[in-house]
Amino acid sequence: MKGFIQTLKNIWSLKELREKILFTLGMILVYRFATFISLPAINLSEVGDLLENYKNQGGNNQGAGLLGLLSSFTGGAFANASIMALGIMPYISASIIVQLMGMAIPYLQKLQKDGESGRNTLNQITRWLTIAVCLVQAPSYLTSITTMFLPYAQFSQAYYVEPNSIMFWLPSIVILVAGSVFAMWLGEKITDKGIGNGISILIMVGILAGLPQAFVQEYVTQTGAGGAGAIMILIEILFWMFVVLLAIILSVAVRKIPIQYVSRAQARGGVNKNLMQGARQWIPLKVNAAGVMPIIFAQALMFVPGLLTKVDDSNTFFAGFQNVFSWQYNVLFGLLIIIFTFFYTAITIPVNQMADDLKRNGGLIPKIRPGKETADYLDDILSKITLPGSIFLAIFAVLPALVYGWLVETQNFALFFGGTSLLIMVGVTLDTVQQINTYLLNHHYDGLMQSKLSRTTNQS
Incomplete structure (x- = not known):
């Protein structure tokens, strides 16, 4: 402290x-x-x-x-x-x-x-x-x-x-x-x-x-007549902190692809030496490279099924698409998120360009030939890590509907247990803290959440 x-x-x-x-x-x-x-x-x-x-x-x-x-x-x-x-x-x-x-x-x-x-x-x-x-x-x-x-x-x-x-x-x-x-x-x-x-x-x-008002509504509901009491509020807070931790992990998780710079290695006498000390010697491929964009795309399309209710308002199945907490809405919502995650990752991560840049700068992935074979390798790794990332993102997006009713009693507070709202809050906070850390480290100060890490490094 x-x-x-x-x-x-x-x-x-x-x-x-x-x-x-x-x-x-x-x-x-x-x-x-x-x-x-x-x-x-x-x-x-x-x-x-x-x-x-x-x-x-x-x-x-x-x-x-x-x-x-x-x-x-x-x-x-x-x-x-x-x-x-x-x-x-x-x-x-x-x-x-x-x-x-x-x-x-x-x-x-x-x-x-x-x-x-x-x-x-x-x-x-x-x-x-x-x-x-x-x-x-x-x-x-x-x-x-x-x-x-x-x-x-x-x-x-x-x-x-x-x-x-x-x-x-x-x-x-x-x-x-x-x-x-x-x-x-x-x-x-x-x-x-x-x-x-x-x-x-x-x-x-x-x-x-909207968070303070949502929390007050939840507190009044849980502590009022028919509520589970203050102990349930404590359980909700602990579970929310756990969800935030998972969101941080999802935002920062990467798969590191090791790389070597052949020309510089030969100049030092061997390709297996770790050169350029302090420089990044790996390519970071994010598990959730698409961020919150698949959720935003999916939400934009989820307004369309709800319009079917106006065609046949007696159909209870179509009527469920107007309720963001219904199973119909969330099943389709989750599937769209998985699809859009693969789509957005494919168009925003240029593996061919990455492979060309590596080849141009004398870099290579061990045991992988430069050029097309490197691009295929990166694409294969990206596909493998995007699948669990997309599933995790879909679960995160529908989590408010999962906790509403059995854990959280009010809809407004349930919306903070996942989805776009929580991912945006976590992502923006991490980005802002990183910028503050940069200013501090440039002036030889420990950054936020960096003091313990620095002391541990020095001791080792």
């Missing part, structure tokens, strides 16, 4: 790092403040009451499930009809589109290889595409909140102007687009002048914003 406190003092003593952290916290505060500003045409107090009624009455068999899932990434702004209701998600969608198009469009492939100037052009393309995505999502969002409130008698009191008029639609769409662009700008400023990846941090903040 003393070492951790000393590390915090070291962080505060570095002026540059301190200013970056304070700037990041300031931008987060601005973002959170903006999420509580409602659209000018919306009566926020009435909207809150209508949303609460919607959740309490089941929300078309979704309850807090699908609505909570969409709202969690915006810190509640989606459910509060805020100017930041679309949040940073249009930018994420645009980034995914540009990344996938880069696999097929030669012009984008060229930009990816042009260094800093190419990245700047790609960023500009992503920004313009973000606005296009917003222009599609904003009307869809306004349509969803207006149709959602139609069954309630106080529907007309939720708006200051007629919801079907141009005075409602035009200003609301412009403000929603501006709010999303503002969130994108905040994220980029955090990346440039703050600490960590700004876009990812804003998503994590939106997710964490």
Whole structure:
């Protein structure tokens, strides 16, 4: 504990790092403040009451499930009809589109290889595409909140102007687009002048914003009449910490492929010597190279089966796809995640390029010939580690549905026991801690969670 406190003092003593952290916290505060500003045409107090009624009455068999899932990434702004209701998600969608198009469009492939100037052009393309995505999502969002409130008698009191008029639609769409662009700008400023990846941090903040309320609801339910008591809360916390540990393992697990640099080895008199002391002598292939992208892709497609209910609302099987905690939803969800994990890993890990780079730099994998044989070997290893990684990721994604009912009593709290939310929180935290460690180690300080490791190394 003393070492951790000393590390915090070291962080505060570095002026540059301190200013970056304070700037990041300031931008987060601005973002959170903006999420509580409602659209000018919306009566926020009435909207809150209508949303609460919607959740309490089941929300078309979704309850807090699908609505909570969409709202969690915006810190509640989606459910509060805020100017930041679309949040940073249009930018994420645009980034995914540009990344996938880069696999097929030669012009984008060229930009990816042009260094800093190419990245700047790609960023500009992503920004313009973000606005296009917003222009599609904003009307869809306004349509969803207006149709959602139609069954309630106080529907007309939720708006200051007629919801079907141009005075409602035009200003609301412009403000929603501006709010999303503002969130994108905040994220980029955090990346440039703050600490960590700004876009990812804003998503994590939106997710964490709902954690205290979800925990309080779970505590009240468990300690109230019919609940299991405070001991169950303790069990839930311990299990959640175990799940977080598994998420960390999934995020950092790699398969190390040893490599040798033949030309440098021969210069020292033998290919079996370990040269370049302190340099990385292996290729790290991540067990979960796709990250959370397969879950995001799968969630985007999971809205399609739910539309089948509108065709035949008497079919209970199709109706299950509207509930994110049903077995129908989660079986299909898990299968899609496994498929997308293989797909995304295949298009983002260029084994042929890796093999060519090794050959060009005089590197080789022991007992494997350079060139095509090396590419085939890397592809085979990648396929073998991706299978268990994809299964683990699928289990992680459906874990909220597994714990809901037998361990966790409230849906909002169950969503934090896995899925995209927890993986994003763990991934962003690890990335931010790594950046802080870099600053500390450059100034000859032990990094966060590095003190014990350093002492153990010195003793050995």
